[in-house]
Amino acid sequence: MENAVTRRPLPLTGVRVLDVSQVMAGPFACMLLADMGADVIKVEPPGVGDQSRGAMGFKLKGNDSMGFLNMNRNKRSIALNLKTEAGRKVLFKLAEQADILIENYRPGVMKRLGIDYERLSAVNPALVYASISGFGQTGPWADRPGFDLMAQAMSGIMSVTGYPGGPPVKAGVPVADIGCGLFAIYGVLSAYIGAKATGKGQYIDASLFDSALAFSIWDISQYWGTGEPPVPLGTANRMSAPYQAVKAADGYFVMGATSQKLWKQLCNLLGRPELIDDPRFATVSLRLANRPELIAVLEQSFAARNCASWIDEMLAVGIPAGPILSYPQAFESEHGRNRKMRIEIDHPIEGKVPNIGFPVKFSGTPAQVRLPPPLLGEHTAAVLAELGFDAGQQAELEAEGAFSA
Numbered sequence: 405m406e407n408a409v410t411r412r413p414l415p416l417t418g419v420r421v422l423d424v425s426q427v428m429a430g431p432f433a434c435m436l437l438a439d440m441g442a443d444v445i446k447v448e449p450p451g452v453g454d455q456s457r458g459a460m461g462f463k464l465k466g467n468d469s470m471g472f473l474n475m476n477r478n479k480r481s482i483a484l485n486l487k488t489e490a491g492r493k494v495l496f497k498l499a500e501q502a503d504i505l506i507e508n509y510r511p512g513v514m515k516r517l518g519i520d521y522e523r524l525s526a527v528n529p530a531l532v533y534a535s536i537s538g539f540g541q542t543g544p545w546a547d548r549p550g551f552d553l554m555a556q557a558m559s560g561i562m563s564v565t566g567y568p569g570g571p572p573v574k575a576g577v578p579v580a581d582i583g584c585g586l587f588a589i590y591g592v593l594s595a596y597i598g599a600k601a602t603g604k605g606q607y608i609d610a611s612l613f614d615s616a617l618a619f620s621i622w623d624i625s626q627y628w629g630t631g632e633p634p635v636p637l638g639t640a641n642r643m644s645a646p647y648q649a650v651k652a653a654d655g656y657f658v659m660g661a662t663s664q665k666l667w668k669q670l671c672n673l674l675g676r677p678e679l680i681d682d683p684r685f686a687t688v689s690l691r692l693a694n695r696p697e698l699i700a701v702l703e704q705s706f707a708a709r710n711c712a713s714w715i716d717e718m719l720a721v722g723i724p725a726g727p728i729l730s731y732p733q734a735f736e737s738e739h740g741r742n743r744k745m746r747i748e749i750d751h752p753i754e755g756k757v758p759n760i761g762f763p764v765k766f767s768g769t770p771a772q773v774r775l776p777p778p779l780l781g782e783h784t785a786a787v788l789a790e791l792g793f794d795a796g797q798q799a800e801l802e803a804e805g806a807f808s809a
Contacts, residue, residue: 421505447484491805534609551612580616591608657726
């Protein structure tokens with residue numbers, strides 16, 4: 405059965421994607437497409453390549469950082485100078501045969517280079533062209549440089565992160581970057597399905613700012629519903645209590661008694677049945693209104709035993725609970741290993757390279773590592789040959805500055 409499954413083509417087999425992006429949101433989005441079978445050609449500046457190759461630290465043996473190695477598997481790399489006429493000539497040839505192009509240059513750069521959607525769609529009307537930027541292609545902030553930190557700050561995420569009265573805090577992971585990459589994939593695949601039916605592609609405008617705002621469901625709902633701007637709550641939740649990190653004898657763990665049923669189970673588990681109908685905590689609304697007092701009361705009981713003991717007892721009666729793990733602990737946990745969230749890739753320079761595993765599991769066409777993260781320009785000659793440029797024509801392109809060997 406397994407052999408029959410692996411013989412099925414991956415879902416995006418036959419789809420060609422041009423990855424004209426750098427660092428995170430764009431490369432991450434393109435890697436997800438590559439993992440599903442797309443032929444992703446990474447178009448990089450000659451000499452330096454994607455900024456994340458060298459600028460993101462954490463290097464092993466070669467010139468490419470661990471960050472780059474974790475966002476660019478299953479791709480081919482062509483080194484192409486898009487500032488030259490010869491380089492743009494190659495990109496137009498690539499675009500003629502591509503289904504999707506994803507770029508994340510500052511708004512206006514691709515137009516100045518003459519490789520914007522209007523020009524490329526003229527040679528390939530079915531092309532889906534996605535631009536990823538900090539603040540989008542329109543609006544008064546469009547020309548601002550946009551990074552994850554700015555998007556988190558200006559979208560409101562930092563206003564609700566951290567503890568009340570504390571300094572500004574960003575989310576520990578780049579939620580705007582990764583979120584934008586995911587929303588971009590949602591956009592390009594939707595447009596690609598439409599293009600298959602109509603023969604007409606379209607332009608996708610995705611921004612870190614919009615993507616970060618899209619995560620604000622609970623927070624903005626509170627404001628629109630009450631008129632009160634949301635504030636930081638630490639690990640707590642604005643819709644339910646208790647639902648946060650709590651302190652036990654040896655540290656903190658997380659738990660959530662989010663319904664009346666779970667609340668009664670928690671009170672009985674703690675040997676505190678009198679709390680069930682305590683006028684301060686009898687309903688979800690009262691528990692939210694009296695959250696600091698509620699947690700203080702609960703932590704008096706939690707102090708009697710260690711985290712592991714409480715977690716086991718809560719899970720046994722159906723109350724959600726869990727430990728607070730570091731990344732190494734999470735990846736190396738029995739569950740993390742079972743879910744194969746740490747994989748290894750054979751790399752021509754680095755040898756065995758650890759990579760984050762595939763977060764979505766397919767029953768019929770499981771994602772595969774078909775190619776290691778490419779060396780800069782590793783596939784230039786092969787891609788040019790596929791486009792019909794013979795050895796002499798490739799030499800002419802090199803002489804005209806399209807790329808360097």
